[in-house]
Amino acid sequence: MQRLMPGLLIFVLAGVACQKESESATEEAVTETAQTAEQQPVTQEPVTKEPVKEEPEITCDSLSIPSYELWIRDLSELRCDSCHNDKIAFNGIKFLTYEGWVAVAEAAKIRIETNRLTRPLDPIEQRIFLKWFDNGMPRLESDCADKG
Numbered sequence: 001m002q003r004l005m006p007g008l009l010i011f012v013l014a015g016v017a018c019q020k021e022s023e024s025a026t027e028e029a030v031t032e033t034a035q036t037a038e039q040q041p042v043t044q045e046p047v048t049k050e051p052v053k054e055e056p057e058i059t060c061d062s063l064s065i066p067s068y069e070l071w072i073r074d075l076s077e078l079r080c081d082s083c084h085n086d087k088i089a090f091n092g093i094k095f096l097t098y099e100g101w102v103a104v105a106e107a108a109k110i111r112i113e114t115n116r117l118t119r120p121l122d123p124i125e126q127r128i129f130l131k132w133f134d135n136g137m138p139r140l141e142s143d144c145a146d147k148g
């Protein structure tokens, strides 16, 4: 026990010193913050946080499946609609709408697969179309929720 005492004493003293040091450090930090706050008044609006959703929202995009809504409508307008619309409809094919695509899905898929098109697609566009066909041609982003 006697041999333990000096060690214990040092331990206790060191502990007290440490505590003091950290107390004064905290004090300094507090004064510093107060000063900064005084110098630069906070003008930012408080951030309103979105409530945490119970379940993650599953979209076609989050599953890496293209949807008509997000991808195909634009691609169609860019690559197909100019020759397949209400005025010009080669082979009677009108894209323009989701229903238009569904009506000729099979023929369109074959054309896209083989790229046998009057204006061929680039490989990335071709892949987007084929992924869309292979995943059942989802119309809206929300249509993929049950595929997760």
Ligand code: HEC
Binding pocket: 079, 080, 081, 082, 083, 084, 090, 091, 093, 104, 107, 108, 109, 111, 112, 117, 118, 119, 121
């Ligand atoms: C520059 C005009 C032009 C564009 C753009 C165009 N097509 Fe066509 N398409 C035609 C013409 C002309 C025909 C009829 C001759 C033929 O069959 O190639 C045709 C025919 C078709 C057919 C009929 C095939 C069949 O078996 O009856 C399909 C399907 C088709 N196009 C799909 C598409 C798709 C999908 C796109 C967009 C990726 C597209 N086309 C873009 C001109 C075009």
